[in-house]
Structures are given as structure tokens and as C-alpha cells.
Amino acid sequence: xxxxxxxSALGIDLERLAAVVExxxxxxxxxxxxxxxxxxxxxxxxxVYIEKLGSAASNLSIEQAGIDLGLCANVARDLSPAxxxxxxxxxxxxxxxxxxxIERPLRSKRDYVRFEGKxxxxxxxxxxxxxxxxxxxxxGPVTGESVRLIESGGASVHDIRLHxxxxxxxxxxxxxxxxxxxxx
Numbered sequence: 723x724x725x726x727x728x729x730s731a732l733g734i735d736l737e738r739l740a741a742v743v744e745x746x747x748x749x750x751x752x753x754x755x756x757x758x759x760x761x762x763x764x765x766x767x768x769x770v771y772i773e774k775l776g777s778a779a780s781n782l783s784i785e786q787a788g789i790d791l792g793l794c795a796n797v798a799r800d801l802s803p804a805x806x807x808x809x810x811x812x813x814x815x816x817x818x819x820x821x822x823x824i825e826r827p828l829r830s831k832r833d834y835v836r837f838e839g840k841x842x843x844x845x846x847x848x849x850x851x852x853x854x855x856x857x858x859x860x861x862g863p864v865t866g867e868s869v870r871l872i873e874s875g876g877a878s879v880h881d882i883r884l885h886x887x888x889x890x891x892x893x894x895x896x897x898x899x900x901x902x903x904x905x906x
Contacts, residue, residue, distance in 0.1 A: 734759060735810055742808045743770055743801060750797050751775050752789060755822055756829060766815035768805075771822040772797060794819045828890040834869045837861055837892060844871055844890040850880055857882075858893055 739757065747754050751774065758769040773789055798819040805811065828834055828842060843858045850857060857880060862870030869887075871880045 738808065738810050742804050746801050746804055747772050747797055748775060750793060752793060752797060753777065756827065764816065766813060767818060768815050769818045769820060770801070771820055773821060789821050824894050825891050828892065831864060831884060834861060834864045838863060841893045842890055843893040844882065845888045846882065847886050847888045852878065
């Protein structure tokens, strides 16, 4: 099960939510990788992030784990009435079913292990030894409760305790960086 935002603190029982959402996602060949519950301009939003069933366990790449709009729509179509019947969310909300995307959040130790070798942006609770609160680099191995982050070609290596991470997500760069001295 993913490690979602603590929805129970906002009046939703996470176990009841998972009991409704996860079997429906599995029935469609998907698995839940994250939940998001937040208030936005139009009201409360419950986002359920899914990917292909078995993707996390088999360490499929982001491309292989991808889903299409049709799968999201099918899960949402069946999930909406199921949540209405379960009736444990105390007020009106909008339901969205989506993919976590190419810059997906990293929330659990399992995520850091799965995406070792991928580029990530990590925001720390406190500044690192170099005085930065935001680091970008390649995820290294997870050892115990720490993850290694290797900045730009090994110039800086940081061993970061997982509980010191405020937020993190995969980081995607479009195309190669321009060569120094070359005009676009």
C-alpha cells in the first residue's frame, strides 16, 4: 500500500478508503500508488494515482508502468458510485483518477529503492551541510533509513535521512543541456 498524505487527520478513514479503492483498481488491472486529499479553489479534491498492476513490485520503468486515459476513466467511473455507497467522506468533493506522472512524488522508502539511478529533486526540512534546502541529483542506494543523492556527475554526494526529507519527486529534463559557448 502506498504511503499517502495522512487523510485521517482531515476526517477521512484511510483504511476504509483503501478498502474501497484498491479492489476496484485491481479489477481494472491497476494498482494505487498514492492518494492526495486537499482543498483547492473549487472545493475538496480526492486524487487517486494509479499505474499498471504489479509495476511497483516488478520495478517497471515509468514508461512500462504507464496507463492511458481510458483506464483512468474506467476506474473513476466505477469508483465514484462505490465511494458514494460507502459514504464515509463527510462533505462534497471532486474525484480525480490519474497517473502519478513522469515527475511523480517520492513518498516511501520503497519509492527511493525503486527509482535508484533516476534524477530527483529533494527538498529538505533543514539545510544540508552545503547550506542548501533543495538538492537535485541522481538517487543512489538506500541504506537503512538514508538515501544517497549524487549531484551533477558526482561533484557532491549527500547521504540524506529519509525523515529529513520534506518532499521529493522525480526530475525530468527535456533534451540535452546546451553546450557551453553555443548559441541556440
